[in-house]
């Protein structure tokens with residue numbers, strides 16, 4: 229599908245990410261850009277897959293704790309085992325609101341979602357907390373717990389936009405029993421050569437994009453209590469199999485809103 233508002237002549241971050249994950253919603257221009265990225269930093273493929281596997285595990289875990297509503301911020305293109313599918317497999321009445329500011333994600337997302345699924349895509353910038361919460365509130369009951377997902381998106385929000393303040397604004401608006409989930413790419417432990425390569429990849433996707441340290445990522449939870457095992461490598465958060473940790477770290481943590 230190539231609707232007129234979707235530019236197929238320039239790579240889209242969402243479609244490039246889809247290609248890296250082995251998806252089919254991408255064009256030649258995205259595949260070329262993705263291959264260039266993977267040539268610069270082949271580690272990205274493994275960390276992207278580990279990140280999606282974490283998303284499945286965390287949605288299942290929160291569903292097990294009784295969470296029936298999910299707000300997936302910076303959702304990306306639908307791929308396999310998306311948030312609403314994992315949530316509904318655990319509890320059929322679960323609802324998900326996906327938010328992304330890429331028009332391609334909205335077009336594909338709306339085409340992909342069954343209108344009767346109880347889930348929806350919102351086109352919004354997650355930095356506009358008022359608009360996102362208003363839109364989400366039309367589909368979710370914000371007086372009940374929500375699983376708030378910032379999965380591999382906050383590294384695209386620059387310090388000038390105060391990502392920790394954003395997380396706090398959302399967490400503050402949510403009911404007790406809600407959970408804040410963050411995964412974030414980090415430069416910790418990476419050699420200077422890898423940091424330089426990843427820096428190049430990031431600058432290509434957003435001038436504001438930034439690797440952060442584990443300490444900086446931890447502070448984004450604003451002091452909310454973290455579920456076990458705390459803030460750990462994404463593959464090591466309640467792993468179902470082994471937990472291989474590469475040189476390119478992605479940290480993951482889940483906090484509960486008291």
Ligand SMILES: C[S@@+](CC[C@H](N)C(=O)[O-])C[C@H]1O[C@@H](n2cnc3c(N)ncnc32)[C@H](O)[C@@H]1O
Nearest residue numbers: 242302303304328329330353354379380381384
């Ligand atoms: C790396 S992808 C992650 C997708 C998905 N969460 C995952 O982890 O598989 C980041 C997504 O965040 C979206 N995004 C980046 N900045 C955003 C913003 N300010 N508001 C809404 N979406 C944003 C991009 O369009 C992209 O689809």
